Amino acid sequence: MKNKHNTTLKDIANHLDLSISTISRALHDHPAIKQETRELVKATAKRLDYYPDTTARNLQKRSTNTIGVIVPEIRHFFFSSAIDGIEDIAYQAGYTIFVAKSNEDYGREVLNTRSLVSNRVAGLIVSVAQTTKNGDHLTALKRRNIPVVLFDRVLDDVEACKVVVDDYKGAYDSTTHLIESGYKKIAHLAGPSHLKISMERLKGYRAALRDAGYKFKEELVVHVELDELHGTTGTKKLLALPQVPDAIFAVNDPVAIGAHKEISSRGMKIPDEIAISGFSNNPSTEIVNPPLTTVDQHGYKMGQVAAQLLIEQIEQGAISQHPRTEVVIGELIIRGSSRKS
Amino acid sequence: MKNKHNTTLKDIANHLDLSISTISRALHDHPAIKQETRELVKATAKRLDYYPDTTARNLQKRSTNTIGVIVPEIRHFFFSSAIDGIEDIAYQAGYTIFVAKSNEDYGREVLNTRSLVSNRVAGLIVSVAQTTKNGDHLTALKRRNIPVVLFDRVLDDVEACKVVVDDYKGAYDSTTHLIESGYKKIAHLAGPSHLKISMERLKGYRAALRDAGYKFKEELVVHVELDELHGTTGTKKLLALPQVPDAIFAVNDPVAIGAHKEISSRGMKIPDEIAISGFSNNPSTEIVNPPLTTVDQHGYKMGQVAAQLLIEQIEQGAISQHPRTEVVIGELIIRGSSRKS
């Protein structure tokens, strides 16, 4: 009853009184094997419920059809969208994906990398943890000829293909939109200074102000962590200012939603008394009332592009000498939170 | 410069003029190898940047430390939460996860299963596609001694461990809550009849009505697909009824949000004119105004439980003879959409 072991080429060979190599070739439609034999072999393989052993094949080929993905978090909409995009492209190209999460922890990210390398992944797609300052664990992969593609959370000093959203432009567009909508005192709930995306968005904000002839005011920028809770606390600070702002550009959607809640709870009218805009186009932004103006970060698309970039390198068996950086243009999505009615 | 090949045990052996087996044993702290040698070997391994080849080890052990996960969708909050939970438990136990998505397509689900079996996963965690009626591809794994755990979208005729939310109870509680809040004409936006979760929730709804002495009315039940769009169209039908309902229990959150939007857009007051409740506790439910009463489905927790159930079976090397079904009790979360102020 218990059929302890998986059917192997050898089993088929024994059944048919043929050699293992003939079986292998027959299953691969090798021209040296005559049609009749091929069919016989295939039929028998099916009958014996043969599933090729990928682990054995991998060993012999010294390569796998496996892509490793490391993200800080899986449930966040942006990351799960990206994984979704990666999976689609990988699936089409015949790759399977390992998904690991760093939990925003550098140590775990390094461990994940080790484990995936040991599993001999053909390539790695990574969005680094907030606590990751050092990219040596990724740079080291070049020696092993394992291509790496970074997305969204990238590291400047790692030479690898990258997929990023144009944070600067997204922030610039968003801020400009607020300016053009007639808002005068535009505040910015910025992210932590050590994160590149925060700084880029801050730069975009400043540039937009400058280009419109607005004066940049230090007190209108409050740095917060990237979650909703800090969005509300940051907003409280802004609302306590002697000169209360009439618009807030938030570094991301959770922060914007925190602001939204705080403002709504005080009975202030959005967007009439104060406008809000976010960044990412999380599903929640459509749901709030009024819905939130934001910049679509195209997580799914970014995942797809990252996977393509990686698979290209895998298939040509070489890591890009001059790594490309694909910039996905974030699309400004104007909704009720910034559109005076 | 190009260090084409990965360091192997052989390389270390050559370096130290020891045999491969000694190296292998030294790295595993085998007692037969003397301390001094062990340390020397480990130091050299590190120096040569040795990463054990998991593919080779897997082949030789005829097993892997890999778990396959198949879900219909990755980006959906519930599924990405579940994957997150699975990853955490798997990581702690030293397993790596393959993530594949069926895209709600039976064929792709079968292909994913094949591929994961070929990759010799130690076990499989699956939430089946909507189009999956037949579980043969999963049942067949028993012969290969590959344990399977189904979660959320389970198949009755597959004998395997399962993790489900108590749909019946969740629906019952939710409906009862609406009754107790004083609503009289409680409608139900139900899911497709071929889905088990739909039917269970419908049953819970009916039972709650019955137990409260309410009469069940066929016309108050509208079957819809599980997304927001169908939530609004379903709601339109309900609102066109001669006797407009004063409460809607929706089969899941997207549908509830569709209803929420439709009702709000007509200027009707929630919850005063009409109450709404959903199912899943998606992030969006907290964001709408008023926030949505719902049943928390604990996706993260379900993932954890599923992974535990699977790893148990893997480690004891045997598939549960009498498969357990873990029922996660959905927690009714009462929010503004059903709480008359």
Place this chain on the structure above:
DNA sequence: TATAAATTTACAAACGATTGCACTTTATTT
């Protein structure tokens, strides 16, 4: 010092698949 016991290390055979090369058959040509 010889011998037994204990310690340390090496040999070699797996695991399942792939593939270059050699060897049979059978078919073709002269």
Place this chain on the structure above:
DNA sequence: AAATAAAGTGCAATCGTTTGTAAATTTATA
């Protein structure tokens, strides 16, 4: 009918590890 070409198969090595068993070395014992 013999020689040659073509077609179909099989042999055996290989991938990097693990591990049972044998061998070699050291240490302890008599």
